Amino acid sequence: MNPTPRARELDEADRLAPFRARFVLPEGVVYLDGNSLGALPRETMSAMERVICEEWGEGLIRSWNSAGWFEMAQRIGSKIAPLIGAAAHEVIACDSTSVNLFKLIAAALDMRPGRTVVLSEPGNFPTDPYMVAGLERQGLAERRLAPREELAAALDENVALLMLTHVHYKTGAMHDIGELTRAAQDAGALVLWDLSHSTGAVPVDLAAIGADFAVGCGYKYLCGGPGAPAFAYVAERHHADLAQPLTGWFGHADPFAFSDDYEAAPGVEQLLCGTSPVLGLTALEVGVDLVAEIGVEPLHAKSRDLSEFFLECLARRGTDLDLVSPADSAARGSQLSFRHEQAFPICQALIARGVIGDFRAPDILRFGFAPAYLRFADIEQAAGHLAEVIASEEWRKGEFNRRAAVT
Ligand SMILES: Cc1ncc(COP(=O)(O)O)c(C=O)c1O
Known part of the structure; x- marks a missing residue:
C-alpha cells in the first residue's frame, strides 16, 4: 500500500521523523506494540x-568502580526523574515493577500505622493487586477495590494507600493524577x-501533584529491552521514614562494611535489594537517554496525532469498531483499544500481515503508538490491514485461532 498524500504530508511535517533511524x-x-515491548x-x-x-x-x-557500575542504578534513576517530574535523588532504577510495588506498598503500610487497606480499582494490571494479596496473606494488608468513579468515596479512615495505574493498560484511559492524589492525601x-x-509517552509531573510513590516499567516506552529493570520513586519528604521489607545488602548504608546488622541507606538507595543487573541497566540507559533527547512533550503531541490519524483512517474506510x-486524545495514553468478539484471531491475522498489535483477554x-519510531504512513497501512481483515473475515482461518503461551 502506497501512502496517501495526506499520510505523506503528515510525515513530512513530523519533526520527530529523523529519530526513526535510531531504532x-x-x-x-x-510495530504497534511499543507499549508492551519498546x-x-x-x-x-x-x-x-x-x-x-x-x-x-x-x-x-x-x-564496578572504574566503569561506574556501582552507581548505575542511581545514575539512570536520575535520568528518568525529569521524565516524570521528579528530582534526581527521588528515583532509582532497580528490580521489576512487581518487586518495586511490593517494597513500596509495604513501606506505605508501615507509614500509616492503624490503617491496613490498600485501595485500587477492579481491572487494574494484575500484578499490582497480586502484590497486595501477598501482603494480605501475611496479615499486613487488606485489599479494597472500587470502580474508578467511586474511588474518592471509598477513601475512608482505614485506607493506608491508594494504588492506581495512571494510564490503564487495557483501555488507555488516564486518571486525573492530581485530583486523586489530593483526595487520597486529604483522607490521610x-x-x-x-x-x-x-513514562516516555505522556507528561507526568510528580512534584507538581505532590505525589508520594511511583513505579514504572523500563521495557515499554523507555525501550530498555525485554525484562529491563524498572524504576521506583519516593518523594524526598518520605525518605527519612522509608522502611521497605526487602532489606538486601545493596540497600545497606555501607554494603562493603559487611556488617551483621542491616542499616538502610538514607534515600531511595535503600530500595536496592541485590546486586544491580549491569547488562539490563546498560540497555535501559540507552533507551532513557534517547527518550530524554526527544522530549516527553513532543512525544506526547505526536502520539495524540498518530492515534487520531488511525481513527481517521478507519473512518475513511467505513470500519466501525467499538x-x-x-x-x-487528552484523556488517554498512547494507545487505542477496541472491543471485538474475535479480537484474538483478528490480532493474529494482522500479525501475519506484519502489523503487530496485541490482544488482551x-x-x-x-x-x-510509540511516537519515537512510527510514521503516519505506518498508521495508515495498519488501519488498512485492520479494515481488510475485518471486512474479509480472514480471521476465521484455523491458523489464526490457535493460542500460544504469550498473547
Ligand atoms: C501497569 C503495569 N504494571 C506492571 C507491569 C508488569 O510489571 P513487571 O515488569 O514486574 O512484569 C505491567 C506489564 O505490562 C503493566 O502494564
Missing part, C-alpha cells in the same frame, strides 16, 4: 558490546502511581 525496525513490519535502539547494540567486551571482558570485577492516605504506560479507549484489540 532497529524489521522490514515489512508495522523497539530496539541501534545504540543499545554497541553499548552492550562495549560493556560486555570491554567492561566485563577486560575490566572484570574492577569495572498515601498514593502509589504505576506509571508503566505513562472503541473502549476515551474518544478524547477476553476481547480487546490493543494498538500502541
